[in-house]
Amino acid sequence: MIDIDHLRGWIGRTETKSELLTPAIVDRFKATFDQADQAQNGDLAPVMIHLCLAPAAAPTSGLGPDGHPARGGFLPPVPLPRRMWAGGAFTFHDDIRVGETVTRRSTIQDVVVKEGRTGTLCFVTVEHQITSDDRNVLTERQDIVYRGEDAAGPKTAPAPAPHGQHRIQITPSAALLFRYSALTFNGHRIHYDAPYVRDHEGYPGLIVHGPMQATLLVQFAEKLHGMRPSQFDFRSLSPLFDNADFTLNAVEADDGLTLWTAYVDGPIAMEAKAVWL
Structure with missing residues (x-):
């Protein structure tokens, strides 16, 4: 049983994290996607690199059996075992440049429980406002879905x-x-x-x-x-x-x-x- 009123108490919670975008981070990002050129301070940063900056850094001892951090904290403690990035949207306002400090201010916008084909689903909507050296560069909506184990039986x-x-x-x-x-x-x-x-x-x-x-x-x-x-x-x-x-x-x-x-x-x-x- 999900206590939706308890989980909706997380709506409005915020979290702010920042990281300096160094040439080394950009080089590792580019190497991952087979882009070989070397980055210099002042260069335009590759699109979507913001997803690699200022990640949550839970202690190893604080990780669950699946490798995720323990439930609670910024995100609500949804009591369903599987979590997925279900969708979202990016609105790009400006470019990030190498050597700038990128800041992400995150806000829990909504928590909703629905019944789907495979059982109970809980959707958490998070808005991220991204700035780079205090310039507004990106607005992101992140849709996270929590669900139970996959239902047994034949599937179409x-x-x-x-x-x-x-x-x-x-x-x-x-x-x-x-x-x-x-x-x-x-x-x-x-x-x-x-x-x-x-x-x-x-x-x-x-x-x-x-x-x-x-x-x-x-x-x-x-x-x-x-x-x-x-x-x-x-x-x-x-x-x-x-x-x-x-x-x-x-x-x-x-x-x-x-x-x-x-x-x-x-x-x-x-x-x-x-x-x-």
Whole structure:
């Protein structure tokens, strides 16, 4: 039983964290995504690097069996075992530059409980206001979903995703997933501990991070249009594992690009919309 009134007491809570964006951090980010050039102070920072700055730094002794920090603190202590990045939106106002101090002010906007096909779901909405040397550079909405164990029984297989007008293939190697976990200081074992994810979580392989999928799609949109989008909205529909390659897809739309990730011949995993204003 979820005490929603107790959890909604977290609405309005805030947290502020800052980190200096050094050339070394940018170099590690670029190396992870196979971008080889070296960063210098004053350079434009790569889009989406803000997700790797000022992460929560819980002591190792304070981590749960799944590698997540103990429940409570800034986020409400939702009593459901699985947590996912369900979707969100980025509104880009300005660029971050290497050598600037990036600050994230986070606010719990909403906590809602719903009943889904697989049982009880709890959605937590967080707004992040990102500044860089006191300039407003980004507004982010983060949608987090907590859920129980997957329901047993047969499931209807979703339809295969279409092939995009623009399409590239990605290999989700263990090294790539580990490096992104390290960049974001993410201890969640589903992204790097194969025996744990198979034996304890019941998944067929390591799970590809939602934030990394979003980052790859924003990078893809930026490459196709020659500049980062002004607005990027996305939603996660199904997981991707490291047991098969996946694709980044995009089609031109009147107001930008429609994008998605999918296995080479599988269903849509994450869908997104990029707009340039």
